[in-house]
Each structure stands twice: as C-alpha cells, then as structure tokens.
Amino acid sequence: MPSSKIRIIVLSDKREALQMAGMVASVGAVSGHDVLVFVSMNALRYFRKDAAERAPAEGPMGRLMEEKKVMPFQDLFAHAVDLGGAKIHPCSMAVDVLGLQPGDLVAYMGEPMGLTQFLDEADDAQVWSF
Amino acid sequence: MAERKVIDARGSFCPGPLMELIAGIKMVGVGDEIEVLSSDKGSAGEIPQWLKKVGHEHLGTSEQDGIWHITVRRSK
Numbered sequence: 544m545p546s547s548k549i550r551i552i553v554l555s556d557k558r559e560a561l562q563m564a565g566m567v568a569s570v571g572a573v574s575g576h577d578v579l580v581f582v583s584m585n586a587l588r589y590f591r592k593d594a595a596e597r598a599p600a601e602g603p604m605g606r607l608m609e610e611k612k613v614m615p616f617q618d619l620f621a622h623a624v625d626l627g628g629a630k631i632h633p634c635s636m637a638v639d640v641l642g643l644q645p646g647d648l649v650a651y652m653g654e655p656m657g658l659t660q661f662l663d664e665a666d667d668a669q670v671w672s673f
Numbered sequence: 674m675a676e677r678k679v680i681d682a683r684g685s686f687c688p689g690p691l692m693e694l695i696a697g698i699k700m701v702g703v704g705d706e707i708e709v710l711s712s713d714k715g716s717a718g719e720i721p722q723w724l725k726k727v728g729h730e731h732l733g734t735s736e737q738d739g740i741w742h743i744t745v746r747r748s749k
Contacts, residue, residue: 570688573695574726613686622692
C-alpha cells in the first residue's frame with residue numbers, strides 16, 4: 544500500500560548529500576512509499592564493490608559525521624532495499640562511461656536504467672535530487 | 674504471553690534507531706513488545722511518527738539520563 548512515489552536522483556560525491564539521499568530513501572521506503580533511486584555522475588563510484596575511497600565531507604557537518612561514526616550512507620541505501628523494498632538503479636550512461644561490468648556494483652543495485660525509463664518512473668512522483 | 678525485546682540503539686544517530694526497530698519488528702510476533710533505547714533525541718520524535726504512519730502501537734516514551742526508552746507493540 545505505497546502512499547506515494549518518491550524518486551531520488553543521486554549525483555553528488557559529497558558525504559552530506561549522499562547521507563541525506565540515503566536518509567530520504569530509507570525512511571521513505573520503510574514508511575510505505577514506493578522508492579526508486581537513480582545513481583549517476585560522481586556518486587556512482589561509491590557504489591562499486593571495490594570502492595576504497597570514502598566520500599569526502601563538503602563542510603563541518605560531514606567531518607563531524609565522520610568523527611561521530613554516523614551510519615555510512617551505503618548502509619542506509621541497503622536498509623532502503625532490505626527493509627523497505629526500495630529499488631536502486633545505476634544510470635546506464637554512467638555505467639558505460641566508467642566501463643563497469645555486471646557485478647562491479649554493490650549487490651543491492653539493480654540493472655542499469657536509462658533516462659527515458661527514469662523519467663517515465665518519475666511521472667506523478669515526488670522527485671528529490673542530491 | 675507477549676514477549677518484550679530490547680533493542681539497544683544507543684550511540685546511533687537518526688535514522689539508525691528507527692532502522693534497528695524496523696529490523697527488530699520483523700523478528701517478533703504480532704502483539705509482542707519492543708523497547709528501543711536511544712541516545713538520539715531526534716529518533717525519540719521520529720519513531721512515534723513512524724509508528725502512527727504504519728500502524729503499530731506506541732506504548733510510551735520516557736527519558737532517563739539522556740537515554741530515551743521508546744516502547745512499541747507490533748500490531749500487525
């Protein structure tokens with residue numbers, strides 16, 4: 544019984560924006576919303592299985608979150624999928640540009656999605672961009 | 674007889690305690706109670722909102738020495 548559709552575009556490589564996107568995705572999904580996340584541009588590399596690099600803080604809040612060991616944004620997206628049934632898809636353009644192969648991304652990521660399909664999914668939805 | 678499970682989410686920031694509660698609710702039976710311990714004030718407000726939205730029962734919230742005890746009954 545989803546109460547509404549939430550569509551989230553994640554582009555940033557900064558900790559604060561990625562964290563907020565993960566919070567909206569996870570809380571939205573566990574509250575009964577139909578959540579779909581579209582990950583592209585500089586954000587996608589943090590969803591690689593072998594991502595060694597941590598998303599840098601944009602400002603003092605991000606540094607404080609690191610210091611206080613706030614839940615990693617990757618865990619929030621995993622909760623969105625596991626506990627709330629959210630769907631998370633990489634942008635097919637970004638997958639192609641990065642030369643990613645099937646299996647390179649974390650297990651909770653779905654198949655690459657094109658913009659035409661995402662825009663169709665975003666019809667009549669709340670759309671959030673980070 | 675209803676069981677009561679305690680979820681110790683102290684030290685976890687929003688929405689961590691809520692996520693731990695949701696994972697915990699899936700593990701208990703309908704009618705069972707869960708007590709969430711949280712040091713995060715925001716979660717003490719957020720969890721009752723979520724309960725109201727999805728239809729589980731909020732039995733009460735109390736605060737002692739900076740720790741919130743949020744008690745919940747799984748309703749469905």
